[in-house]
Amino acid sequence: MQKQRRLLFLTGAVLLTGLTIASSLSGSVSAAQIEARSLTLQARGTVGGSQAGGTVNHFFSFTIPSDTTVGSIKFLYCTTPTGVPPNTSDCTMPTGLVTTSATLDTPTGGLSFPSVVATTNGAPYVTRTASAPPGPNTAVTIRLLGVTNPTANNTAFYVRIATYASTDATGTPTDEGVVAASTATPIQLSGIMPESLVFCTGATVGTNVGSGLPDCSTSTAGAVLFNQLFSPTDTASATSQMAASTNAGSGYAITANGPTLTSGSNTIAGMGATAGVSRRGIAQFGLNLKANVADASTPAVGTEVAPASNGTNYRGQADTNFNSAQSFAFVANTPNIVADSAFGGPGGTDAQIFTASYIVNVPGSQPAGTYVTTITYICTPTF
């Protein structure tokens, strides 16, 4: 019981002492409170405003309540809002803070201060020629350019703002206020866009029922038969199709590779690297990627690339030697560059269907037999 009494007495003494101290402290404040005050840490170039250690801009906005002469305003950067005990000059500058390179942005309104004095790190002040009192509740905006934030992440710091009648931030402050700001850990975003190439060939390549866009899942087998028996008096033709899309930054190139039509030791000569017209009675095996119109020696065969290229999301086009209707080319056992995605400039493209049209002409002496070849198409994207 006696012990409890001692504890009660001790507790009461501590409380009474504390209240006495608090009461004495509360009476020491004399300056008026600066109102509606804020500090916005503004980005400078690519450096985010709250980036720890970043050199950014500090934008102060507040209202001065007193209707007295204002010659300067001091911005004291501290790790705590006020000293200990409150309202003293105790201030520890945040680690890494640099204000000595700060300059003053052109005022945009309110009470104007033409210059900043930043010689003391952590305590810059703006100054003006003291003149008549600006009136009560005067708005002030100050933007300090090139302040290096404290270097600790996710850490608050405080700026004690004080107005002075003097032009060098000396003497007794007229009005005071504190703002808080905080550095923040930047969030780094990352993601991977995979390299993409969708390429298929077949006798036909269809389109998706829903979207109407090329759909490689609909491609059929690659066996292609010519429309008729080879003849010195008529041109035989056939078609195959292929579709390609890629997100390669430099687009793709498609080559056709393989031997010419062959039966045992007999062949039908390819038409060469330079496109030429169909001529009946001459050994010719060639192809192009165009919609060919029937003429004296050319059958109506083939279609244009679809959807049509537009230089934005559709860039597929036939290469020069395979891009003229009624003209064909083919070099055996050599990569024939037949198409690319450079319409409107090289780049990625959505899926388009190319139709390869093949023609065959033979002379009267062409040995009888079944002529076959395997053409391999290779699509090479450049990322």
Add this chain to the structure above:
Amino acid sequence: MAKIFLGLGILVSCILIGVNIPQAFADSQSANYKFFESVLGGTSMVDSQSANFQATATAGILGLGNSASTNLQLNAGSPTTGDPALAFAVDSSSVSFGAFSAAAATVATATFRVINYTSYGYVVTVFGTPPTYGSHTITAMASTAPSQAGVEQYGINLVANTSPVSVGANPDHGQFGFGSASTNYGTPNNYRYVSGETVALSPKSSGETIYTISYLVNVNSLTPAGQYSGSQTILVTGTY
């Protein structure tokens, strides 16, 4: 009873000798007792509870027995100081989306938290560029809109979503928080990103609010392949 008085006495003594404001978010707790926002000093924010007892009170200079309506807020307790109190922490320093796909959206989250007392509130703004590779930047969503697979989109919001997948969370106000997502970033399943815009705010003095940012990326089939990266800076500005 005497122990209770002694505890109170020690607590008040600590305050009067001037304990600084720590930037701590970890709450002290045991199986039967917990301090929420346990900061002692000029901005003491103490909520006490046990199995059969709970008190929202202050042991510091700033009273925090908080009562609030739409237009009025009362912090009951001993006299307050005019000093601001701001604590701000970004919990996630990196956000990885993995592989983008033109067939489906890619999402990720990050969290940050804000405490801001003796203020007229705060605003949270986000700065930075969308994910970029070389000269290509994922298109930012200039207007608030839903996810659309196959269309380049980069957007964020600060609420719980169910589309394109379940992602994110509504602001967690804890015991005393009043922060909320801004209008443009507060509609579930709708995303947006304009650098420098306000994404969250509190109209008044607020205890801890934990925000979850939901990030959305959609790409199209032509989005150039590569490793995309970007940096976001979150900024809290309080008005005191």
